[in-house]
Amino acid sequence: MRKELEAKLIARLRDDVVCVEKTDERTIYIDVKRAGFREATQIITAAGARYLCSIGYDNINRDGTLAMVHTFALDDSDQFVCCRASAPVDDPVLESITPDLPSAGWSEREVTDLLGLRFAGHPKPKKLVLADDWPEGIYPLRKDVPHDFVPQGAEDVAYQLDEAPPGTKIVPVGPFHPSLHEPEHFAVYVDGETIKGCDYRGFMTHRGIEKLCQTQVSYNEVPFIAERICGICGSVHATAFSQAVESAAGLVIPRRAEFIRTMMLEIERIHSNLLWLGVAGHLIGFDTVFMQAWRVREQIMWLCERLTGNRKTYGMILVGGVRRDITPDIAQDILDVVKKIEDELMVIYRAIEKDTSIHKRTKGVGTITKQQAIDWNLIGPVARARGVDIDARRDHPYAAYDEMKFEVPVLDGCDVWSTLVVRVVETFEAIKIIRQCLDKMPGGEIFVEMKDKIPAQRHAITVVEAPRGESVHYVITGEDNRPERWRVRAPTFTNLQAVPLMLLDEQFGDFPIIMGSIDPCFSCTDRVAVVDLQTGKSSSITKAELDAMSRKHLGSMQK
Amino acid sequence: MSQQPDILIGSIQVIGNLVLFLALAPFFDGVVRRVMARVQSRQGPPLAQSYYDVLKLLGKENIDSSGILPFRLAPLIAFASILCVIAILPVAGHATALTPYADAISLIYLLTLGGVAVLLGAFASKNIYALIGASREMTTMIMVEPILFMVLLLGVLKTGSLDLTAVIYGTPLAQFGWPGAVMIVVSLFGLQAFVARQPFDMAEAEQELLGGPFIEYSGPNYALFKYYMMLKQMFYAYLPIAMFVPLVSSGFFLLDLLVQILLTGLVFLLIGLLSATHPRYRIDQAIKYFAALFVIALAAISAAVIF
Numbered sequence: 029m030r031k032e033l034e035a036k037l038i039a040r041l042r043d044d045v046v047c048v049e050k051t052d053e054r055t056i057y058i059d060v061k062r063a064g065f066r067e068a069t070q071i072i073t074a075a076g077a078r079y080l081c082s083i084g085y086d087n088i089n090r091d092g093t094l095a096m097v098h099t100f101a102l103d104d105s106d107q108f109v110c111c112r113a114s115a116p117v118d119d120p121v122l123e124s125i126t127p128d129l130p131s132a133g134w135s136e137r138e139v140t141d142l143l144g145l146r147f148a149g150h151p152k153p154k155k156l157v158l159a160d161d162w163p164e165g166i167y168p169l170r171k172d173v174p175h176d177f178v179p180q181g182a183e184d185v186a187y188q189l190d191e192a193p194p195g196t197k198i199v200p201v202g203p204f205h206p207s208l209h210e211p212e213h214f215a216v217y218v219d220g221e222t223i224k225g226c227d228y229r230g231f232m233t234h235r236g237i238e239k240l241c242q243t244q245v246s247y248n249e250v251p252f253i254a255e256r257i258c259g260i261c262g263s264v265h266a267t268a269f270s271q272a273v274e275s276a277a278g279l280v281i282p283r284r285a286e287f288i289r290t291m292m293l294e295i296e297r298i299h300s301n302l303l304w305l306g307v308a309g310h311l312i313g314f315d316t317v318f319m320q321a322w323r324v325r326e327q328i329m330w331l332c333e334r335l336t337g338n339r340k341t342y343g344m345i346l347v348g349g350v351r352r353d354i355t356p357d358i359a360q361d362i363l364d365v366v367k368k369i370e371d372e373l374m375v376i377y378r379a380i381e382k383d384t385s386i387h388k389r390t391k392g393v394g395t396i397t398k399q400q401a402i403d404w405n406l407i408g409p410v411a412r413a414r415g416v417d418i419d420a421r422r423d424h425p426y427a428a429y430d431e432m433k434f435e436v437p438v439l440d441g442c443d444v445w446s447t448l449v450v451r452v453v454e455t456f457e458a459i460k461i462i463r464q465c466l467d468k469m470p471g472g473e474i475f476v477e478m479k480d481k482i483p484a485q486r487h488a489i490t491v492v493e494a495p496r497g498e499s500v501h502y503v504i505t506g507e508d509n510r511p512e513r514w515r516v517r518a519p520t521f522t523n524l525q526a527v528p529l530m531l532l533d534e535q536f537g538d539f540p541i542i543m544g545s546i547d548p549c550f551s552c553t554d555r556v557a558v559v560d561l562q563t564g565k566s567s568s569i570t571k572a573e574l575d576a577m578s579r580k581h582l583g584s585m586q587k
Numbered sequence: 588m589s590q591q592p593d594i595l596i597g598s599i600q601v602i603g604n605l606v607l608f609l610a611l612a613p614f615f616d617g618v619v620r621r622v623m624a625r626v627q628s629r630q631g632p633p634l635a636q637s638y639y640d641v642l643k644l645l646g647k648e649n650i651d652s653s654g655i656l657p658f659r660l661a662p663l664i665a666f667a668s669i670l671c672v673i674a675i676l677p678v679a680g681h682a683t684a685l686t687p688y689a690d691a692i693s694l695i696y697l698l699t700l701g702g703v704a705v706l707l708g709a710f711a712s713k714n715i716y717a718l719i720g721a722s723r724e725m726t727t728m729i730m731v732e733p734i735l736f737m738v739l740l741l742g743v744l745k746t747g748s749l750d751l752t753a754v755i756y757g758t759p760l761a762q763f764g765w766p767g768a769v770m771i772v773v774s775l776f777g778l779q780a781f782v783a784r785q786p787f788d789m790a791e792a793e794q795e796l797l798g799g800p801f802i803e804y805s806g807p808n809y810a811l812f813k814y815y816m817m818l819k820q821m822f823y824a825y826l827p828i829a830m831f832v833p834l835v836s837s838g839f840f841l842l843d844l845l846v847q848i849l850l851t852g853l854v855f856l857l858i859g860l861l862s863a864t865h866p867r868y869r870i871d872q873a874i875k876y877f878a879a880l881f882v883i884a885l886a887a888i889s890a891a892v893i894f
Contacts (some may be wrong), residue, residue: 199715207794221719221870311794313785313867319627385786389866536719537869540794 029105030056036071040064052275054424055489058111065113066123069098072109077102078418079129079405080491081517083502084139086170087114094120094145098132099489099502103423108489115145124150131405131525135517142169157231160185168239175236175243190227192217199536203232207311207540208548216531216539223531223539228524238514246509247273247347247482255341257516258549260300261494263292265516266345268492268501271426272514273347276488276505282473283428285349290428291362291465292344293492294458298369299328299340300495301455304547305376308448311540312389317380324372331365334358349475359466366459377452390445394530394542397442404526408497408519409454410546412438413446420493431468432461444545451495484512494519496547520549597684601674604683608673611848612817613637615824615855619784622859637817644810652803653712661708662804662811668700669818676822677752679844680834690749691739695732698822701815702728708812709800720799723870724790730877731780737884738774741767742830744891755829766891767831773884774827778854779861780877781823783816786865787873794867824854 033056034048046059060068073079077100087093093114100109115122124147126133136147137156144167147153158168161181166173192198196217203211212230216223237257241250254269255262267289274281302325309317329339335358336342344350354362380386396406401414411418419436421429437453439446486505491498497519506512523546530542617634624631633639651659675689675697702724709721742754745767780787791799801812828850834843868876 197715199719201795206797218719220722309866313788313792313794314865315623316627316863317866319629323628385865385868388868388872535869535871537789537792537795537867 055108069125080500082135083515084143085513120145143167160187175239189215193224196224218536221536226528263296264492264494270347271490272488272501272503276486277482281349283470284472285474286428287469288350294461297458297495301451311544393538394444409450413450414442415440420491420498447545600683612821616817618855619859623863626863641810647806649806657707658711661704662808665701665704665815666811668697672697680756682752691754712803716796716802720790720796734777741770766887769887771831782820785862786868789870825851
């Protein structure tokens with residue numbers, strides 16, 4: 029693949045190609061000059077690559093440039109292609125690729141905001157990440173800006189929403205709205221009950237986790253911060269970061285650790301899919317599905333508490349392995365809980381499957397064609413419900429997935445109902461994978477020490493299939509035992525960009541479920557920590573009392 | 588015309604009706620909440636929770652967001668209209684002192700007035716969510732009021748009078764036949780729409796409209812609206828019982844009343860079960876549903892005229 033790509037690039041771009049190299053089995057790096065950047069990405073996409081995301085980084089101290097990487101995945105041959113170019117800091121302009129790849133729009137706007145690298149020909153060069161009163165000319169991701177820098181806010185600035193189509197009213201949804209679990213703002217343009225368009229202003233919860241990890245902490249602490257990027261797919265981010273660092277450092281971790289990582293990811297997938305099923309039920313006003321799904325999910329939480337000491341933020345994954353081993357007792361415990369969940373979920377699924385009133389609210393809602401899904405690079409269950417057959421676990425095996433046998437459900441209903449079915453089926457698949465993990469788990473160590481320093485200036489990219497789609501982590505290793513640049517591309521970052529398309533010409537009453545169908549995780553997108561506040565003092569109410577207050581069949585729930 | 592009731596007894600009846608409904612409506616609302624919680628494997632709130640809610644709201648601040656009179660009047664009009672409905676309602680077959688001054692038509696007027704008051708408050712609050720909620724509420728009202736009217740019309744046709752006592756309590760005795768049976772089904776199918784619960788709570792749809800028409804209300808004003816909703820719910824749950832279930836006629840008024848109230852409680856169980864097992868319909872789906880009910884009701888009325 030590398031040779032073919034190189035031949036194509038040199039034939040088209042000639043002198044603009046600097047070099048094409050392969051760093052490991054999976055990753056091809058292409059360095060091009062500024063002039064041939066967009067054309068190079070066109071050649072790569074023509075070769076069948078799928079766009080992932082773009083990463084900008086600051087090279088000012090080395091050679092006075094700002095650099096940009098566009099990353100692509102070749103799903104058939106399990107390879108990643110990263111195309112790099114740079115622009116001098118006094119003329120920081122690159123050609124935009126958004127006209128070719130609409131889902132690159134946000135990545136480029138983010139780089140413009142955070143690094144000051146501008147893109148010629150971008151269709152919507154508005155602010156995306158930074159607050160509206162952030163002063164001009166200060167770019168927070170540059171090395172010369174300290175991580176705790178607080179600028180003077182500007183006066184009298186406000187975000188300019190897009191022009192509303194004629195004859196429509198603007199319904200503001202957010203920043204606080206019951207159908208959104210986190211703050212972000214949609215301006216929905218409605219004509220009566222029909223949605224004619226919408227504009228999004230999010231990133232209100234941006235706390236600069238990437239900047240923090242590039243300036244303050246060491247490699248060993250980042251996985252724990254990564255886990256707090258998102259309240260739901262914590263292990264995903266921790267695993268992705270650890271794998272990126274391991275691949276940059278050439279560290280091989282023990283097989284048993286890989287199995288345990290796989291198992292944790294699948295436990296998380298069960299948890300996340302059940303959570304989403306409940307939320308979806310809630311969003312169409314069917315609270316019974318919500319309550320029942322969360323009742324089933326609660327057992328996974330208790331299991332994780334027995335397994336790791338935490339209900340959700342497991343803290344299991346480190347660079348070099350995992351922290352806790354799976355003993356035979358706990359393995360049996362996992363099997364029991366998983367069996368119970370399988371039975372109970374089957375009951376819920378059967379009830380949902382035949383419920384015509386749920387079909388009414390979900391079938392034919394949020395429709396997007398397969399071609400549009402491919403154009404917008406949708407990922408995860410949202411894409412699989414629209415007939416796009418991608419799954420990072422199968423296409424780019426990591427951890428122990430190369431030994432697992434599982435189906436990837438693909439439906440072509442193109443609507444919210446298909447998404448729901450895909451996610452429920454995936455939960456059953458996750459249960460299968462957990463059983464295989466426990467079956468095939470080899471013995472041995474679960475952690476390996478890093479003996480040497482990790483060399484600086486190595487680039488690494490990993491994808492991990494989160495319950496919502498694939499998370500992409502891109503790490504550039506640095507000095508001082510910390511990454512120089514770490515970029516997290518959460519699944520929502522991609523899927524959210526296609527939501528206006530899904531909303532077009534739908535009923536306003538369907539807004540919550542269409543929005544919810546991509547399982548939006550704005551914290552992942554904004555990259556912040558979600559903090560659940562402890563309610564009251566731990567001594568004021570015991571778990572048993574709380575259960576007695578809230579649960580009807582206490583005995584049947586607990587082991 | 589029904590017998591002019593004795594003034595003293597009739598006045599006691601008015602007070603009794605109001606006390607009965609005001610005291611029991613929040614309790615029945617609590618029953619619905621508890622039933623829903625049980626279906627959802629939850630413990631549920633205490634049965635008296637709705638009383639606590641109203642009391643708590645009464646102690647809160649009244650925020651007048653729009654500062655115009657209709658906004659402040661709307662809750663009072665809504666609450667007053669439903670109180671009038673209850674005052675003229677012949678409970679357990681006994682006319683009150685006010686019943687002779689009203690008939691089936693004025694009952695529907697008063698019920699519609701409550702709905703109009705909700706719309707008034709919503710439009711006065713100038714909130715986009717309230718406007719969307721109000722437009723949905725209006726659509727629902729336009730579609731559902733005729734169904735209610737036809738339920739009463741069947742009674743009018745069968746008994747040959749517009750008098751409330753005759754219409755409501757005469758129907759079971761007047762051999763309502765199969766059109767009446769169809770009407771029972773229609774009124775039960777329309778029940779969720781009358782009481783604005785799932786699957787027909789589009790107007791309040793808290794997931795997209797945050798409570799729709801009531802979004803700007805708070806404190807005592809909102810408490811009045813809440814109470815209005817509960818009373819309306821109890822009235823609509825009581826109506827099919829009164830219309831289609833013959834009185835026990837034991838000769839003891841209190842016993843008759845008790846049986847009717849217990850049966851009303853059963854209707855509330857049904858409301859709770861239905862709302863716990865349905866998602867909310869979209870307004871366009873709801874319109875189709877109401878239209879089908881409307882046609883069926885119309886057919887039943889025509890049949891009642893012919894046969």
